[in-house]
Amino acid sequence: MLDFEPFWLSFKLASIVTLILFFIAVPVAWWLSATRCRCKPFIEAVVSLPIVLPPSVLGFYILYALSYNAPLGAFFDEVFGIKLVFNFTGLVIASCFYSFPFMVQPLQGGFESLNKNMLEASYIAGKSKFQTLVRVALPNIKPALLSAIIITFAHTVGEFGVVLMVGGSIPGETKVASVAIYEMVEIMDYSQAHIYSGIMLVMSFVVLLGVYLFNARYKRTIGVGV
16 A cells, blocks of 8 residues: 655655755845855855765754754754654754755745836835835745746655755655655565555656746746837
């Protein structure tokens, strides 16, 4: 019988991470798109590091930082009684680090493509930077915004290395779909692994197809409007 609990955990994790990263990444991407600070390349490199860093390396450092032996992990354990490793909370924190660039980069690209005259007009009209971001910038980068949200969600659902390092495989707590597939292959239960992998494959394709269809429709709408 097919156990849907790993998929539920994956979708729950991806939803929470996507929501958290949206509110963190929007101001970061907004600042990166406008700043002329000399440290911008350094900050962009730090933000993009999870893309090229092996998941096992990132997972190891996150695991160490959240463990009881590290100041952060010890603080949460002693003060709040919260353990940050091998539980769902740890997965959320680790996934936020791992998926952060997938939210920031599309948003930054969208902000950089905006007509600067539009932003200047907003400032001249007396709008603050926050009001300009919310009322002018975000509504005019819908394709980038949708891409950032969808890709972050899908990327988080498909995580494996980082979540396994930080969360392990605890049924109902940290055993997400990618970890479940790994365990099925380990015990050579290929029939179940095929089913789980097929579901993940179809889901990923549908998500990407939806993004591309929306972007294509949006471009046609803009073209007609012009």
